[in-house]
Amino acid sequence: MVIILLGIGLRAYASVLPHFVAEHFGDALWAAMIYFGVRALLVRMSVLQAFLISLGFCYAIECSQLYQADWVNRIRSTLLGGLILGRGFLYVDLVRYCEGAIGAYLIDRSLVQRIA
Template identity: 50%
Template structure:
């Protein structure tokens, strides 16, 4: 376990890596919606929501690079669940926002319980990938010393 304090440049590099990951995830999520008819049904029906949660996870990691993976996962899951449960609220003003392209992408359209599972799966996978990449980076740094 590496207990050395992060240098300011480490924070910047981590933030940039997470930012680029967010951009890639957004691109993949949009592609999963645009090209849904060309994808296998299991992917086209679940990928968009899972990738939205992945984007949320990496966005939280970008903002809070020093937070633990557990804290980042928990915060991301809480945000995703909050947005999903907010879809039960159907006031006219928020429905009008959800009827726009960006409103639908950010806030969704209607509550689906299965989305909670999609978010959980997406965040769990993102956290595992994050952990594996961090472990690989720390092993690589140790071997250079």
């Protein structure tokens, strides 16, 4: 929930945030949210497996943006469709997803090690 609130805040206050933050952090937060979603749904999965699945999911969504049929573009034009499916393929998004997933993985791994 914290990541979702950060993402909403990032969009709401993009005009007052540094350009770099407003431009790049949203995709990283999205990847971190996917990682923690995978961990919440598949609690017995290792942190490394969750990392690989979440990063693969993010990459699949990004690559799906290369497909530009009318029906999927109508879905993408809605707020929820745009947030989930994105709107256009960008190579830089793959880097942003890596950064977000790696950050979430490192946070999670450190928490798991503290508990164990």
